[in-house]
Amino acid sequence: MPYASRKSLAGEVGLQLVPGNGAATSEPPAVAFRDVAAGYGGRTVIGQGDGGIDWRVERGAFVGVAGPSGAGKTTLVRLLTGQAERHRGRVEVHGHDVARGGTRRIGYVPQLGTIDWDFPLTVEQTVLLGGTADSRPTPWFSRRERRHARALLDRLGIGDLARRHIRELSGGQQQRMFLARAMVRDSDVLLLDEPTSGVDLRTRLDILELLGDLNAEGLTVVLTTHDLNWVAAHLPRVAFLNGRIVAEGAPADVVTPGILEEAYGSRMRVVHADGRVVVTDEYGALDGTSEAPHPPALRDAAASVTP
Numbered sequence: 001m002p003y004a005s006r007k008s009l010a011g012e013v014g015l016q017l018v019p020g021n022g023a024a025t026s027e028p029p030a031v032a033f034r035d036v037a038a039g040y041g042g043r044t045v046i047g048q049g050d051g052g053i054d055w056r057v058e059r060g061a062f063v064g065v066a067g068p069s070g071a072g073k074t075t076l077v078r079l080l081t082g083q084a085e086r087h088r089g090r091v092e093v094h095g096h097d098v099a100r101g102g103t104r105r106i107g108y109v110p111q112l113g114t115i116d117w118d119f120p121l122t123v124e125q126t127v128l129l130g131g132t133a134d135s136r137p138t139p140w141f142s143r144r145e146r147r148h149a150r151a152l153l154d155r156l157g158i159g160d161l162a163r164r165h166i167r168e169l170s171g172g173q174q175q176r177m178f179l180a181r182a183m184v185r186d187s188d189v190l191l192l193d194e195p196t197s198g199v200d201l202r203t204r205l206d207i208l209e210l211l212g213d214l215n216a217e218g219l220t221v222v223l224t225t226h227d228l229n230w231v232a233a234h235l236p237r238v239a240f241l242n243g244r245i246v247a248e249g250a251p252a253d254v255v256t257p258g259i260l261e262e263a264y265g266s267r268m269r270v271v272h273a274d275g276r277v278v279v280t281d282e283y284g285a286l287d288g289t290s291e292a293p294h295p296p297a298l299r300d301a302a303a304s305v306t307p
């Protein structure tokens, strides 16, 4: 189900969704970057120069962070998990400074390509280990923890794979396992680093549906992606990053040739057709990162549009 329809459904059952940044609330945002610069070995890769990154994600938002390779997307995510070198500024999760243990409410789904799949772990063990970042009295897991992990795996549709070795999973199943791992700590902010990479179209849609359900239940979702058309078609909000936040807003407002050129440094065309926004390269071919299907009307429009 597309995200927009899902929100209507949530509305029908009385769920109060915050559709994205800008919603009025007196509570601190789910995520806040305040004048932040960060990088590696002393080299600043985001927030260079005088202007650090100022960015906030409101509670209940569902936002995709897009930008070219090397733009700092993973670094931005790592700042939220306390794994990146912060050169200045402050990063907060629900008003708590990440540098002072504020990562407790963050659930993180890493890029699948960064995982050592030969590590001798079962699916259930991987999920359980997601809950052990805080100090625990015993090195083993309680029955309650196991039940919780099993319930999450069941909910994500892979309960029957709990005893399998992690290497035996498909890409979509791996994503679900890491989602369960991210949720096992009762996180209310989910961070996903490129969940659309290396999985097929069906799996992308399944992941989107799952994330939409979790978001409808109140979780804040922030993901990074290279897939512009997937973001434009399905997410309510997108932020473009290239060392700094270039623009942020609803796809219809910020997926524009000018902003794309500023973020990516190259000319792209943007087609509006059938109520959707589609990015193509300068020859009119659909953005190569996307496998999203597009109706013939979009392709015709893509072929005829001028930049």
Ligand SMILES: Nc1ncnc2c1ncn2[C@@H]1O[C@H](COP(=O)(O)OP(=O)(O)OP(=O)(O)O)[C@@H](O)[C@H]1O
Residues within 6 Å of the ligand: 040, 041, 045, 067, 068, 069, 070, 071, 072, 073, 074, 075, 076
């Ligand atoms: N561990 C590291 N040590 C040194 N430099 C790093 C490290 N990780 C990333 N970088 C550099 O930081 C910059 C930003 O990298 P980052 O991985 O955050 O970008 P990205 O937008 O996620 O890229 P991609 O889309 O290719 O994954 C790049 O120039 C990269 O080479």
